[in-house]
Amino acid sequence: xxxxxxxxxxxxxxxxxxxxxxxxxxxxxxxxxxxxxxxxxxxxxxxxxxxxxxxxxxxxxxxxxxxxxxxxxxxxxxxxxxxxxxxxxxxxxxxxxxxxxxxxxxxxxxxxxxxxxxxxxxxxxxxxxxxxxxxxxxxxxxxxxxxxxxxxxxxxxxxxxxxxxxxxxxxxxxxxxx
Numbered sequence: 528x529x530x531x532x533x534x535x536x537x538x539x540x541x542x543x544x545x546x547x548x549x550x551x552x553x554x555x556x557x558x559x560x561x562x563x564x565x566x567x568x569x570x571x572x573x574x575x576x577x578x579x580x581x582x583x584x585x586x587x588x589x590x591x592x593x594x595x596x597x598x599x600x601x602x603x604x605x606x607x608x609x610x611x612x613x614x615x616x617x618x619x620x621x622x623x624x625x626x627x628x629x630x631x632x633x634x635x636x637x638x639x640x641x642x643x644x645x646x647x648x649x650x651x652x653x654x655x656x657x658x659x660x661x662x663x664x665x666x667x668x669x670x671x672x673x674x675x676x677x678x679x680x681x682x683x684x685x686x687x688x689x690x691x692x693x694x695x696x697x698x699x700x701x702x703x704x705x
Contacts, residue, residue, distance in 0.1 A: 528559035529553060530550065533546075533588075538588075542595060542624060545621065549620060557574060557576040558581045566585065567589075567592055586676075587675075589675055594648035598671075598673055599645060600649045600650065600671070601650050601673075601675070601705075602617075603654055603657060603675065604678060607634060607653055610651045611632075614629075627647050628648065629641055629642060630652070631651070631660065638650070642660065643660070654687070654690065654691050657694060668697070668705065669701065669703065671705040672705055
């Protein structure tokens with residue numbers, strides 16, 4: 528499937544150009560399948576595939592499209608190093624497209640007030656940090672249109688899995704539901 532063909536799903540030309548510059552002209556099979564399964568139609572998806580198969584870009588496509596539709600996005604990651612990496616990548620890739628990307632980790636709190644006030648498009652947040660933000664401000668979920676969980680397999684981790692499961696349960700039970 529050609530990246531350019533995503534125009535038929537309502538993806539704007541400037542985002543398509545950014546994606547082509549990042550991934551090339553062709554989507555990988557798992558990415559094309561996600562599109563066919565309803566990625567741009569608001570369907571909930573769990574993408575399970577081998578390492579380096581393109582899963583992370585599926586989440587990025589969904590997040591970017593939602594952000595451009597003026598929905599707030601929580602892009603959840605398991606580690607602050609991953610959060611830093613994604614923050615730098617997304618900020619650089621989407622700066623010219625007016626998609627405001629922020630970050631929140633235990634060490635990066637400078638955007639927490641912006642997150643609480645809804646002054647962002649995509650917030651890259653570590654799992655536990657979102658849990659912490661929601662303790663103080665449970666109404667945050669009412670402002671969110673999409674949640675992307677990168678590295679969902681963390682739910683099987685004995686030490687972190689139960690907390691992630693509780694967080695995902697809160698998200699799924701939110702009203703309105705992202």
